[in-house]
Every structure is written in C-alpha cells, then in structure tokens.
Amino acid sequence: MILRSLCLRSMxxxxxxxxxxxxxxxxxxxxxxxxxxNILEAIHYLCLSKxxxxxxxxxxxxxxxxxFEVEGKFEGSLRREVEIRIAFAVRQGKRMFINGAPxxxxxxxxxxxxxxxxxxxxxxxxxxxxxxxxxxxNSMLSQARPAHLEDLIGYRRxxxxxxxYLVRNRMNPLDMDMIKPLNAVLARIGGRIVAVRAAFLQKxxxxxxxxxxxxxxxxxxxxxxxxGPIPEEKHSSAEEAEKALISALGEAASRDRELGRTTVGPxxxxxxxxxxxxxxxxxxxxxxxxxxxxxxxxxxxxxxxSRLEEKPILLLDDVFDSLDQERTDVILDWLQDAPTGQSxxxxxxxxxxxxxIVQKGASNQCIQVLHGEIIPDPSEV
Numbered sequence: 001m002i003l004r005s006l007c008l009r010s011m012x013x014x015x016x017x018x019x020x021x022x023x024x025x026x027x028x029x030x031x032x033x034x035x036x037x038n039i040l041e042a043i044h045y046l047c048l049s050k051x052x053x054x055x056x057x058x059x060x061x062x063x064x065x066x067x068f069e070v071e072g073k074f075e076g077s078l079r080r081e082v083e084i085r086i087a088f089a090v091r092q093g094k095r096m097f098i099n100g101a102p103x104x105x106x107x108x109x110x111x112x113x114x115x116x117x118x119x120x121x122x123x124x125x126x127x128x129x130x131x132x133x134x135x136x137x138n139s140m141l142s143q144a145r146p147a148h149l150e151d152l153i154g155y156r157r158x159x160x161x162x163x164x165y166l167v168r169n170r171m172n173p174l175d176m177d178m179i180k181p182l183n184a185v186l187a188r189i190g191g192r193i194v195a196v197r198a199a200f201l202q203k204x205x206x207x208x209x210x211x212x213x214x215x216x217x218x219x220x221x222x223x224x225x226x227x228g229p230i231p232e233e234k235h236s237s238a239e240e241a242e243k244a245l246i247s248a249l250g251e252a253a254s255r256d257r258e259l260g261r262t263t264v265g266p267x268x269x270x271x272x273x274x275x276x277x278x279x280x281x282x283x284x285x286x287x288x289x290x291x292x293x294x295x296x297x298x299x300x301x302x303x304x305x306s307r308l309e310e311k312p313i314l315l316l317d318d319v320f321d322s323l324d325q326e327r328t329d330v331i332l333d334w335l336q337d338a339p340t341g342q343s344x345x346x347x348x349x350x351x352x353x354x355x356x357i358v359q360k361g362a363s364n365q366c367i368q369v370l371h372g373e374i375i376p377d378p379s380e381v
Contacts, residue, residue, distance in 0.1 A: 001076045001113050001310040002342050010065040012038040013372035024363035025335050025343050029350035035372040036346040040315045042070040046084045047115045049106040057088045074113055076310045111143045114312040116301045118319045122293040126280050133271040140300050144307040148196050155189045167260045174257050183249040191242030193266040198235035201226050204303055211298035215291055220275040228269035311341035332356045
C-alpha cells in the first residue's frame with residue numbers, strides 16, 4: 001500500500017498541514033518538537049484508529065481547538081484508490097470514513113492499510129512486562145486476521161462480565177451455577193485465541209530467524225515461545241484449548257473470587273524471547289535487547305507481507321538515533337530494497353541519513369518539518 005497524500009488539521013503541532021509522499025523512503029527531518037512524530041501518529045490513526053503515543057484522543061487536539069481531523073489518500077493493488085478520514089471532537093467522539101462512507105465500528109479499519117511501526121518504545125518489548133508483548137502480538141494478528149480481532153473484542157467483553165460477577169460476589173460463597181456459563185463463554189473464545197497464537201508463532205519464529213540474520217546477528221539463535229497455564233500439547237486445536245481453559249478457570253474460581261479478577265486465560269499469557277536458550281529479558285546485553293526489538297519489527301513486516309495482498313507501510317520514528325552506523329546501514333539498505341515498499345522515517349539529524357539514501361528518481365524524498373509546517377527541502381534526494 002502507498003500513502004500518496006496526507007492532511008492534518010488542528011492536530012498537535014499541525015494547524016493545517018498537507019504533504020505529498022513518495023512511494024519509497026520519505027525522510028522527515030527537523031528539530032525535536034517540530035511535529036515529525038505527529039505525522040507518523042496521524043498515519044497510525046488512519047490505519048489503526050488510534051494514536052501510538054496516547055490512549056486519550058483529546059490530548060491530540062491543538063489547544064483551544066474543538067476538533068482534529070486527518071485525511072489520507074492511499075493507493076494499493078486491490079483497491080486502486082482508498083481515501084480514509086478520521087475526525088475527533090470532544091463531545092461527538094471519534095468517527096472514521098472510507099471513501100466518504102462512515103464506518104459503523106472503528107475496529108473495521110484494522111487491516112485495510114497494514115502498517116508496521118518502529119519506535120523508541122520498542123525496547124519495552126524485551127525490557128517490559130508481558131502486557132507489552134501481548135499488545136504486539138494482538139496488533140499484528142488483528143491486522144492479518146479480521147476474525148481474530150473479533151475474537152479479541154468478544155473475549156474482552158466476556159472477561160469484563162466475569163470480572164464484574166467476581167467483584168459483586170467477592171464476599172459471598174461461590175455460585176457454580178452462575179460462574180460456569182461465564183467460564184464457558186470465556187473458554188470458547190479464549191480457546192480460539194490460544195490456538196491461533198500457537199499456530200502463528202510457528203510461522204513467526206521462522207520470520208524472526210530471517211530478521212535476525214538480516215541484521216547480521218547470525219551467531220546467536222533467536223527463539224520465541226508461548227507460555228500460559230494450558231499445556232503446550234493442548235494448543236494444537238481450539239477445541240483442546242477450550243477444554244483446558246474450562247478446567248483452568250474452574251480450578252481458579254475460588255481464588256479469582258477472592259481477588260475479584262480472572263487470573264487465567266490468554267489475557268495473562270506470555271511470549272518468552274530467548275537467544276541460544278537464554279532468556280533475553282534476563283541475560284541479554286543492551287545491544288542484544290536493541291537488536292532483538294528491531295528483529296521483532298522486521299519479522300512483523302515479513303509476516304504481514306506474506307499474509308496480506310497489500311504491502312505494509314513502514315513508520316520509523318527516531319529509530320536511527322539509538323543505532324550504531326552498522327545497524328543503520330543494514331536498515332537503510334533494507335528500506336531501499338525494491339520489495340520493501342513505502343517508508344516514512346523521522347530523524348533529527350538529516351545529514352547522517354541523507355547521504356545513505358540512494359537516488360531513485362522520484363521514489364525517495366526529504367521533507368523538512370519546522371514548527372508544524374512543511375518546509376521545501378533545499379536539495380533533492
């Protein structure tokens with residue numbers, strides 16, 4: 001997929017910004033606070049209906065403005081032209097439109113234009129808690145499998161209902177006639193989620209090894225495993241996972257009632273990262289942590305590219321600031337590879353990157369961003 005043009009109105013640093021993008025590398029440069037990352041945030045809104053910087057939409061509004069609006073025009077192989085618009089107002093909330101038609105649900109936008117985001121917060125994938133890795137997993141699978149997104153939505157609804165029951169009856173004896181139907185719904189949907197995750201990891205593990213080699217880190221062997229209360233042999237089918245979840249939820253019912261929350265299920269499961277059999281989180285060096293996080297995002301691109309008929313758009317936010325020259329060259333070479341597709345990259349120091357971008361006619365461009373405005377670049381890439 002290619003983003004041809006983008007308009008931002010009343011969004012953070014941008015009062016009214018319009019830019020045209022090239023099909024290759026788009027290098028956004030300018031000082032910190034100029035509004036570069038806000039452009040990536042706007043694209044993220046169009047593709048996933050939300051920001052990657054905040055969960056509160058009103059924080060994205062310019063001060064004293066009643067609404068913000070983002071509009072993008074995309075071009076793909078399946079849909080030759082796709083126009084997506086998102087608008088948010090404090091009282092009316094958030095609405096999205098595709099080719100002028102309103103979406104009934106914001107979730108329906110997910111997967112229409114696939115994206116992969118590289119950001120400084122990626123370090124949380126290896127340093128952070130399990131919720132960071134589950135979020136990464138859910139986002140990737142939701143873009144690749146619309147049915148999985150529906151299961152995630154349904155699971156959260158069922159989980160909320162079970163937790164509400166547990167809180168209301170925290171001081172009362174456990175009523176199995178009430179908890180069993182709640183367990184059944186949660187296990188049925190949760191079983192499908194576990195089975196899809198397990199099957200996905202078999203494919204994704206190969207993509208991770210490919211990405212690790214791409215970074216020139218072939219000495220170690222990366223591995224990723226799925227960890228939860230359900231035995232691994234029960235992951236092979238949704239039916240087996242459902243039965244195992246029913247049993248686990250029943251065993252945990254008394255404890256869950258005391259705590260007022262559900263303690264077992266895919267919302268508590270973990271992805272475990274290893275290098276040569278050693279836990280990355282505990283034993284990896286700072287450089288290995290950084291390389292593993294980048295490899296995860298490269299593998300995400302490879303996976304989505306293999307699953308979808310539209311190439312993902314790559315968003316790279318200040319990624320090169322934390323990389324040495326060798327890793328920078330590897331990533332830039334990969335971005336310039338013809339099959340990779342379109343990328344939008346932000347940097348504070350353009351000189352370090354500009355010289356490494358190979359001129360390919362109109363396929364690449366530099367865009368200066370200053371005080372929320374687009375400034376013509378003095379030189380052509």
